[in-house]
Amino acid sequence: MERKKTRSILALVVTACLVVAAAGLLLIAPAFVETTLSVNSYVIEVTGLSGIPVDGTATIMVPLPVNTDGEQVMSEETFAEGQVEGWNVAVQDTPYGRMLAFTTTERNASDIFAPFGVGEHETKEEPRLLAPVLRTPDNTSLAEYCQVPDGAYTTAVFLDGLAPGPEDQTQVSFSLEYRGGGGMKHLVKEDTLTTTVKTVVPVTASGVVQVPARYQVIAGGVYF
Structure with a gap:
């Protein structure tokens, strides 16, 4: 029993x-x-320009996302199709390498907000940086530098053709963020690769300005 x-x-x-x-x-x-596709996006925001007088043609240039071989990871068509009110957009060659240029002949400049590649999907999981890369810690190669999951380096922005008056002693703020990867399949999430620039420069600056950038890998893994 x-x-x-x-x-x-x-x-x-x-x-x-x-x-x-x-x-x-x-x-x-x-x-x-459930499958989530990898992203491949670059969001650009430049503020502090609104109302600043333009001397003929004003040009603002920002770095481009590249891999460790220096190859662009977003097509020129992606940038050419972008619509930014008050500005023309094109990839231009410079002594420092290719950069993304915003130009205007309007009487006064306006702030820039430009999300590129939102909705695009990445197919390669590889390190990405915003170029030109002017300096890395200890001048290491890009491939060696990107082996670390988090680090800082020096890139550049460019300003020309702005004619601020005495009352326009403001700062121009650059907020640039590239994001790639981050897809998920069978509960396994890829690494998310980000490179950002968060900096301000005087509105009176002219020409190339060196600015700090941050490279970071947000580790993926198995998610339940």
Whole structure:
């Protein structure tokens, strides 16, 4: 009698475990089959320009996202298709390498907000930087530098053709963010690769201005 009772209890425990396991699988199954595509986006915001007089043609240039071989990771068509009110957009060659140029002949400049590649999907998981890269710590190569998950380096922005008056002693703020990777498949998330510039320069600055940039890898992994 005692043995029969023990077997009944054991059967109930096993059944309960199977029910819990089945419920867990039902919860996990949708996430297991869900796929999130990798991103490949570059969001540019330059503020402090609004109302500043333009001397003929004003030009603002910002770095471009590249891989460690210096190759652009976003097509020129992506930038050419971008619509930025009051500004023309094009990739230009400079003595420091290719940069993304915003030009205007309007009487007064306006702030720039330009999200590029939002909705694009990345196919390669590789380090990305905003170039030109003028200086890395200890002048290491890009491939060697990108082996660390977090670090700072020096890039550049460019300003020309602005004619601020005595009352326009403001600062121009640059907020640049490239984001790539971050896709998920079968509960495994890729690394997210980011490079950002968050800096301000005087509105009176002219020509190339060296600015700090930050490279960071946000580790992926298995997510339940």
